[in-house]
Amino acid sequence: MSKVSIQNVGKVFERAASPVPALDNVNLSIEDNEFITLVGASGCGKSTLLRILAGLEYRTSGEVLCDGKSINSPGADRAMVFQHYSLYPWLSVIDNIKFSRQLQVNRENLTSSDVEAASGRADALLNLIGLGKVRNAFPNQLSGGMQQRVAIARSLMGRPSVLLMDEPFGALDSQTREVMHDLILHIHRVEKTTIVFVTHDVEEAVYLGQRVVLMQPRPGRIHSIFPVPLPAQRTQDMKYSTPFRELRAEILARIRESTGITTDLDMLDKLNVQSTAV
Amino acid sequence: MSDTTSPPARPGIWRIAGQLSRRQYWMFAVLGLFLPFAGWALFSASGWVDPVFLPGPLKVFTRLVSWLFEDDLLGDAAISIYRVAAGFVLSAVLALPLGLLIGSFRPVEALLEPLTDFIRYMPAVAFIPLVMLWLGIGESAKISIIFIGTFFQMVLMVAENVRLVPMAQIEAALTMGATRFEMIRLVLAQSARPAILDTLRITMGWAWTYLVVAELVAANSGLGYAILKAQRYLKTDTIFGGIILIGVIGLLMDQGFRWLHRRLYPWAQARG
Numbered sequence: 001m002s003k004v005s006i007q008n009v010g011k012v013f014e015r016a017a018s019p020v021p022a023l024d025n026v027n028l029s030i031e032d033n034e035f036i037t038l039v040g041a042s043g044c045g046k047s048t049l050l051r052i053l054a055g056l057e058y059r060t061s062g063e064v065l066c067d068g069k070s071i072n073s074p075g076a077d078r079a080m081v082f083q084h085y086s087l088y089p090w091l092s093v094i095d096n097i098k099f100s101r102q103l104q105v106n107r108e109n110l111t112s113s114d115v116e117a118a119s120g121r122a123d124a125l126l127n128l129i130g131l132g133k134v135r136n137a138f139p140n141q142l143s144g145g146m147q148q149r150v151a152i153a154r155s156l157m158g159r160p161s162v163l164l165m166d167e168p169f170g171a172l173d174s175q176t177r178e179v180m181h182d183l184i185l186h187i188h189r190v191e192k193t194t195i196v197f198v199t200h201d202v203e204e205a206v207y208l209g210q211r212v213v214l215m216q217p218r219p220g221r222i223h224s225i226f227p228v229p230l231p232a233q234r235t236q237d238m239k240y241s242t243p244f245r246e247l248r249a250e251i252l253a254r255i256r257e258s259t260g261i262t263t264d265l266d267m268l269d270k271l272n273v274q275s276t277a278v
Numbered sequence: 279m280s281d282t283t284s285p286p287a288r289p290g291i292w293r294i295a296g297q298l299s300r301r302q303y304w305m306f307a308v309l310g311l312f313l314p315f316a317g318w319a320l321f322s323a324s325g326w327v328d329p330v331f332l333p334g335p336l337k338v339f340t341r342l343v344s345w346l347f348e349d350d351l352l353g354d355a356a357i358s359i360y361r362v363a364a365g366f367v368l369s370a371v372l373a374l375p376l377g378l379l380i381g382s383f384r385p386v387e388a389l390l391e392p393l394t395d396f397i398r399y400m401p402a403v404a405f406i407p408l409v410m411l412w413l414g415i416g417e418s419a420k421i422s423i424i425f426i427g428t429f430f431q432m433v434l435m436v437a438e439n440v441r442l443v444p445m446a447q448i449e450a451a452l453t454m455g456a457t458r459f460e461m462i463r464l465v466l467a468q469s470a471r472p473a474i475l476d477t478l479r480i481t482m483g484w485a486w487t488y489l490v491v492a493e494l495v496a497a498n499s500g501l502g503y504a505i506l507k508a509q510r511y512l513k514t515d516t517i518f519g520g521i522i523l524i525g526v527i528g529l530l531m532d533q534g535f536r537w538l539h540r541r542l543y544p545w546a547q548a549r550g
Contacts, residue, residue, distance in 0.1 A: 054453050076455030086446035089545045090468050102464060105455035138545040151450075158454060 001068060003194045004030040004053065004162055009062035011048055011220075021219035022048050026062070028213065028222065030162075030196060035188050037197045037209030039251065041259040045220020046198045047166055053196060054080045054164050067161050076105045079155035080164040084171050086151055087139040093150050094135045097122045100158045118157075125153040128187060145176035149183065156191060165197045169204070178236065181207055185234055202251050206244060207234060214251055216258035223254060333515040338522070341515035355523065358489060358500040361417065365424025366485045369432050370478060377436025381470075382462055391437065394430050402427035403491055415496040420489065423496075427488035428481045435481070439473035440466050472539060472546035479535035486528045 011023040023045045030036050038046040051057035052064060055074035064071045066078060087096050101118050126132050129149040139147055148168055155163060165184075169177045185208065188195055199205050205212045209228055216223040229243045238244050291298055298306070315335065321327070322334040329337070345351040379386045380394075405426050413419040443466050451465045493502025501520050508516035540547060 054449075056449055056452060074449075074452035074455075076453070078453060080450065080453040082446040082450060084446065085444045086450040088447060088465070088468070090471070090543070099451075099464075100454040103451075103454060103456050103460055140545055140547075154450075155453070164453070 002029040005065040024219040037205035039205040040215035043217040044215040079160035369429040373432035380437035381440025398430040423492040435477040443469040472543040
């Protein structure tokens with residue numbers, strides 16, 4: 001049985017003027033411990049699909065199953081990492097990571113050894129993200145990359161079935177992003193998490209994903225699914241390998257096709273012709 | 279080119295959105311307080327206006343001293359501060375939970391916010407005759423005026439403070455399995471605390487305004503009443519002293535709230 005099963009999912013946003021179809025007939029199966037990336041031009045519904053998985057957005061048709069159970073609301077089995085501003089600024093790093101322990105879902109039938117184990121897990125996660133030194137710092141004392149690392153540790157605290165990531169590195173500079181890529185791959189190996197990762201950065205999608213799901217807009221739907229022909233253990237130098245570059249070029253070409261960018265390129269070509277004529 | 283390179287020029291303080299050093303800031307602040315004071319002193323010393331209408335700073339100061347030692351300045355100030363505190367605390371005790379509910383639940387917002395908005399625009403001062411009819415001129419009347427003047431504003435501002443909690447903080451808690459009550463207690467109320475303290479600081483200023491209004495018309499004690507009584511006997515030095523004193527107490531309370539904000543919520547202060 002697959003970990004997450006998305007069946008004929010559709011989403012229509014009810015707007016005052018006219019309903020806007022955001023997703024149409026989306027089908028996707030995600031296996032246990034898989035790392036799936038969703039890419040596509042803006043408006044393709046990739047974030048909407050992720051938010052439906054999280055239960056933050058409701059679908060207007062179809063079915064979504066997680067561990068065989070139908071999803072209708074947010075739950076601790078599907079943790080999410082947001083682009084930014086999701087940490088609790090009044091809590092220290094360690095208390096942010098432990099936040100979910102305060103919630104009832106984690107307090108039911110709790111024994112003292114569970115509490116101890118949880119405390120140990122928070123420390124283990126803190127070390128996993130390499131921030132043991134700033135254990136008692138507050139979020140406003142951390143860089144953007146460090147804040148996202150804490151957000152990731154916090155989301156893993158409750159051992160979710162699926163980790164949903166909505167452009168988590170979109171606000172970071174490219175050097176920090178590379179470090180984060182290798183960190184999240186490491187976490188994926190160590191924690192054996194199933195990850196669904198939304199991004200608009202094709203290079204990021206190919207580098208991280210075992211499969212890349214390409215979506216296209218108007219209405220949002222899956223265009224194609226690309227298995228990534230790279231070894232499971234990724235290294236930065238693979239970005240210069242032929243299979244990586246070919247897949248990246250292929251996906252970029254498909255994205256251009258699916259949007260109006262080709263017309264923009266025609267326009268640029270014309271401008272070039274004109275400027276050389278002058 | 280010269281051999282000695284001069285240090286790079288600091289951008290000027292008059293640049294738009296420019297920077298001031300702490301010392302420069304205090305220099306300007308002291309100047310800003312001193313200039314009107316000096317203007318006042320010169321103007322009253324010039325003899326152009328009758329000192330009955332515009333007493334000099336020294337006269338006002340001597341009056342404040344005699345008010346302190348011969349009349350009951352501390353008693354007047356204490357009763358005024360008591361009224362402000364009572365009206366303000368009563369407002370806050372009711373406005374905080376109500377604002378939290380309005381900010382958390384759309385139906386509560388739809389139910390109460392238009393109503394609150396409507397009452398907010400009714401001038402609190404216009405309620406004075408009604409309050410006097412209902413409650414006389416006892417302490418409850420003054421406290422009621424302060425309550426009417428601050429409560430409705432406070433509810434709306436607290437609701438707005440709660441609504442401004444970042445969506446990502448709320449959704450993160452949802453995906454960690456937070457219940458509705460946990461969301462309010464552990465996320466909304468916590469996240470909005472610094473903004474709510476600012477709301478309290480601002481409404482405290484309004485509470486002072488309404489206190490003086492209430493004491494001017496319906497009291498036989500307090501700083502506002504002292505000002506009114508002084509008008510009857512043309513004691514302008516007392517009026518000036520009373521006004522300045524109210525300003526100073528207000529300023530101190532404002533600074534107290536700011537200090538509390540820095541002390542309680544260091545995590546909410548801007549970086550650097």
